[in-house]
Amino acid sequence: MERTTRFFLFVYSCFVLAAAAAAQNGSRNSTAAFHVGVILDLGTLVGKMGSTSISMAVEDFYAMHGNYTSRIVFHAKDSKSDVIQAASAALDLIENSEVEVIIGPQKSSQAAFVAELGDRSQVPIISFSATSPTLTSSLIPYFVRTTLNDSSQVNSISSIIKAYGWREVVLIYEDTDYGRGVIPILVNALQGIDTRVPYHSVIPVSATDDQIMEELYKLMTMQTRVFIVHVSSFMGSRLFLNAKEAGMMTGGFVWIMSDGLANIIDSLDPSVIESMQGTLGVKLYVPKTRKLDDFTTRWKRRFQQDHPNDQQAELSIFALWAYDTVWAVAMAAEKIGIKVASFRKPRIVPNSTVLETLGASMNGPKLLKAILESRFKGLSGEFYLIDRQLRSSIFQIINVVGKGERGIGFWTPEYGISKQLNNTKGYSTLITDLNTVIWPGDYNAVPKGWEMPVSGKKLRIGVPVTQGFPHLMNVETDPVTNSTMGNGYCIDVFETVIKKLRYSIPYEYIPFKTIQGELGGSYNDLTYQVYLQKYDAVVGDVTIRHNRSLYVDFTLPFTESGVSMIVPVADGTKKNAWVFLKPLTLDLWLGSLAFVIYTGFVIWVMEHRINTDFRGPFSQQLGTIFFFSFSTLVFSHREKIENILSKFVVIVWVFVVLVLTSSYTASLTSMLTVQQLQPTVTDVHELLKHGDYVGYHKGSFVEGLLKQLNFDESKLRAYETTGEYFEALSKGSQNGGVSAIVHEIPYIKLFLAEHCTGFTMIGPIYKTAGFGFVFPKGSPLVPDVSRAILNLTDGDSILQIERKWFGDQNACLKQGSIISSDNLSFRNFWGLFMITGVVSTCALFIFLLMFLHKNWHELKGIDSNKPIWQRIGSWARYYNNKDMNSYTFRADGPYNTSPATNSKYGDVADPEATTCENSPNQQGFLMTDSDATHYPPVEESSSGEITRIAA
Structure with a gap:
């Protein structure tokens, strides 16, 4: 009865307003009535807010535009929250009242039916509160939504979830078109940030408090503690009152409201607000203006007058959208200049249905176009329609604290989350870009979003x-x-x-x-x-594998990773008669020999002219080169060197020889005195090549790995215990055992800790991720356990656990490790050889430059007309025959001044030493028998001394 009374009061007020407006402009004969239908649920808070805003909107509009020739006349209907009633009201308004526009209906489920009627009759249906995304404007072109689509808020909600790092959420929504419409879009948005939705809590609109409480208790038995609530104000009030009674508004719980409930939070009953303490929500942000403040004051007063028996409500976005909708309709009516309603009636045939007799508005297409083109600054902000619905805007993130809400940040499509609207840092989903939140239970710490079920169920x-x-x-x-x-x-x-x-x-x-x-x-x-x-x-020695990760989630590994081989070791040194050659590899032997020859040659070149120890027959000089270099190896040689460059070369070469001999001695000693343990197998491919048997742990994935490596199944043998490993490896592949055991590194270390000698580890031959704990896909435990594993492995706790179960592994592993003395190769000493080679080459180059500088004039005239290769030979002979500044000869018989064939050059007849000081070419060499064939004859002076060598 009370609802009926309020309804007639609303209708009466609309007619009174219309009559007053008509009387005010009665002098103007051109004023025409523009009939508009209104369908609201007058028993709901949103419906009451809408009715007050609509009546105020028409007053304010014509008070500001008194010269307009059109006047809106409202025809109001109460749909009573019923879909059929809303459709019936729409039929009545179109058929009997011939309205040009219908504002409403209020709910999405009602709008789906009424929009079809509007499309059939070409009457624009404009709803300021039907937000379900299922109402697609492309399918129902005469449906216009002067509100936001629910899908516009899903990114703001998912940004909050991502900012706090919650991995699972539960969706709570009512079983209506409004509740169900946005859920698929919201789920997709959550999946885009890697957040799972393990459960959907769907609450029927007819649910009793006991049924709601039963559903809440079911949620308490689950692990997830983050709930996204998408319900109407009536259902939301009941839900939170029951949630508080169930103990779900305490620490650890997270509640996030969609804009449908958050937009009217201040108008809810104080007891409901008290039960919602600590919840978060998203709502459309409306900039504060002086015009809005004045309207808010008037609206509160008017709402109290229209609904004296209701508690005082706060102005919500729905009331502002209703106000702006009326202004858009009034401007469109004036723009197209409708004077008389015009409906084209179809031809009535017998047994026609009501829909078949429904007329079509002739003004509808023009009116729809004018409404869609409307653009003005309304109370709710910029009124601008895109795709027949209000453009997405800024959302404010609120936190229910005390008697109302407090803003903690904003969300925009361009910049994401931010504390202030002037953010220019780029898109953000960081928790630091939100102000502090007071969570349920008056906690400041961010809930982790997951708890063990209160039912006491064990994992x-x-x-x-x-x-x-x-x-x-x-x-x-x-x-x-x-x-x-x-x-x-x-x-x-x-x-x-x-x-x-x-x-x-x-x-x-x-x-x-x-x-x-x-x-x-x-x-x-x-x-x-x-x-x-x-x-x-699952807890145990379970290896993290790709094929397993397709079905479950693993924590971070807590052991070393990799697959290796256990193989026997044996003494690899053959101590035979030629063992002294083994310390050096062939390339080092050959390299040393090459540098011995090269160094001797360099010393000979620089000493040959000035040092008698480096002269004589060719065979003698060649022997001197080798003997000098090799004698340096034992730091003893009889030849004295005189050239400063030669001495520098010898110093460097002696250092190289010292290093070589010391290394050789140490390596040979090790080979002769220490047991050289070498693995019997060094590569898994050797096993394949020789057709050896290979062992693996029974039930391990290694069996599949070996088959991938092309091992024949007949060559694979499975074992379980370390004792079986030891026995199989001891027998060997030829005696019923195996040549190697392929296993993961943690198992191999355990085996080697028990069997310290005779075996070693080769590898890894294959990479793995190590052992990890197994949890279901998307389990919220995984990140927490993984962080705890990192905390454990970073400290000494893991070492204590290893010592408890494995003992001192290092001691045993050292005993069972390979002791080897690798042959010394040229690569080990290439730096030394490079030094001595560079020093020798530089000394030789400097010496030759000095020689050329001193003897360039003589060299230039030697055989100047002959080819270059003959001149080079002449230069070499000149270098070899060049006199010293002073030569000493001994005589052992008479001299012959003719070309000598039998005389001994350099052996002068006089037993006393004489000096050839006046010889013209100052050759500096000592003649011997072999020189007689190469040099000119000696002439004797009157005193019996050799004065020159004949040309």
């Missing part, structure tokens, strides 16, 4: 049952309680990590085994149980 942790490596993973069953207990390195790491979390997690171990107590399958099968939801997680 079901699947663990593998293996006997091969109990230090890594061991599972036992308590005979009294029949509960599963785990121990070992992996168990200790997991339990230490759980203790480092900021929250407690109850869990229980469930062995993955058969009835016979054996492993229930491969490790691929074990991880797949998490995907099948048999386990909530």
Whole structure:
């Protein structure tokens, strides 16, 4: 009865206003009535706000535009929140009242029906509150939305989720077109930021408080604590009142409202606002203006007059949109100058339905075009329609605190999240770009968005049952309680990590085994149980693999990664008669020999002219070159060197020889006295080449890896325990064992810790990511556990766990490691050889330059007319025959002044030493028998001394 009374009051007020306007302009005969229908849910808060704004809008418009010839006349209908009632009201307005425009209906479900009627009758349907994205304007061209599409807010909501780093959210929405419409778009936006939606909580509009409470308790049994609420004001009030009663408005919970509820938060009952403390929301931002402030004051007063029995409401965006809609319609009516309503009626045939007899407005197309082209500065901001709906704008992010809301930031399509609207830093989704939030329970700390269910349900942790490596993973069953207990390195790491979390997690171990107590399958099968939801997680020596990650999520690894080989080692040195050659490789032997010859040659060139020790027959000089260089190896040589450049070359060469001999002695000593342990296999391809048998751990993925490497299945043998490894490797491939065991590095280190001698690790031959804990896809535990693993591995805790289960691995690994003395190669000493080579070459080059400078005039005249190759030979002979400044000869018989063939040159008959000081060409050499064939005859002076050599 009360609703009916209010409805008639609203209709009466509209007619009174229209009559007053007509009376005011009664002198103007050209004034025409423009009939507009209004369909609202007058029993709802939005409907009441809309009715007040509509009546004020028509008053304000014609008060400002008194000279306009058209006057809006409203025909109001109450749809009573019913779809059929809204459709019936629209039919009545079009058929009987012949309205040119219908403002409304209020809800999206109603608008879907009414828009079809408007399309059929060419009457524009303008809604300021139907926000569902399912209302596609391209399918219903006469439907105009002077409000925002719900899809325009999804990016602002997803930006909040991304800023706080929440990985899972639950969507709570009502089971209506409004509630369901935006959900697919919102889910896509959340998936775009890698956030899962594990559950949709759909609440029927007819749900009782008990049913709402039952749904809330269901949510409390889940892990996710972030809820996005997309409901109407009526449903939202009931939801939050029940949520507070259920204890879900306390610390750890996150509630985010869509704009449908956030836009009218200040108009809700104080008890509802009290129950919403700490929630977040997004709402359209309306800039503050003086005009808006004046209107707000008038609107509150008018609303109290129109609805005296209701509590005082605050002006919302819906009321502003209703106000601006009336202005757009009034301007469009004046623009096209409608004087009389004109409907084209169809031909009535027997048994026609109401829809078939519905007329079509002749003014509709022009009126629709005028409305769509409307653009003005309204109370809600810029009124500008794109694709028959209001353009997206700025959203404000609010936090419900105290008796109302407080802004904590803004979101714009261009810049994302920001504290102020003048942001120019670029698009942001950072938490630092939001002000501090007061969360439910009056907490300042950001909720992590995930908690263990309050139902006390334990996490079901699947663990593998293996006997091969109990230090890594061991599972036992308590005979009294029949509960599963785990121990070992992996168990200790997991339990230490759980203790480092900021929250407690109850869990229980469930062995993955058969009835016979054996492993229930491969490790691929074990991880797949998490995907099948048999386990909530898996803890053990489970390697992170790509094929497994397709079904589950892994934490960060907590062990070293890689696949290597265990192979036997043996003494690789053959101590035979030629062992003294092994310290140096062939290239070093040859290189040393080459530098010995080169260094001797350089010394000979520089000493030959001035040092008698480097002269004589060719064979003698060649021997001197080799003997001098080789004698330097033992730091003893009889030849004295006189040239300063030669001395510098010898100093450098002696240093090189010192290093070479010391290295050779050390290497030879090591080979003769130390056992040289060498791996029997150094490359996995050797195993393939020789057709050896290869072992692997039973149930491990390594079997598939070996098959990928083209190992024949018949050559593969599976083992479980370290004892079986030892026995198989000891036998060898030829005696029923294997030549190598291929396994992951953590297992190999355990084996070598037990068997310190006789084996070594080769590799890694294949890269893996190490061991990780297994959780379902998108589990919020993964990032927290991964961070705890990083915290554990960065400190000493992990070392203590390793020492507990593995002991001092380094001591054993050193005993079982390879002791080798590699042959010395030329590459080890190339720097030394480069130094001595450069020094020798530079000294030789300097010497030759000095010689050419001193003897250039003599050289230039020698055989100047002969070819170059003959001149080079003559120059070489000149260099070889050039006199010294003073020569000493001894005589042992008479001299012959003719060309001598039998005399001994350089052996003068006089036993006393004489000096050839007056010889014209000052040759500086000592003649011997062999020189007689190369040099001119000696002439004797009257005193018996040799004075010259005949030309």
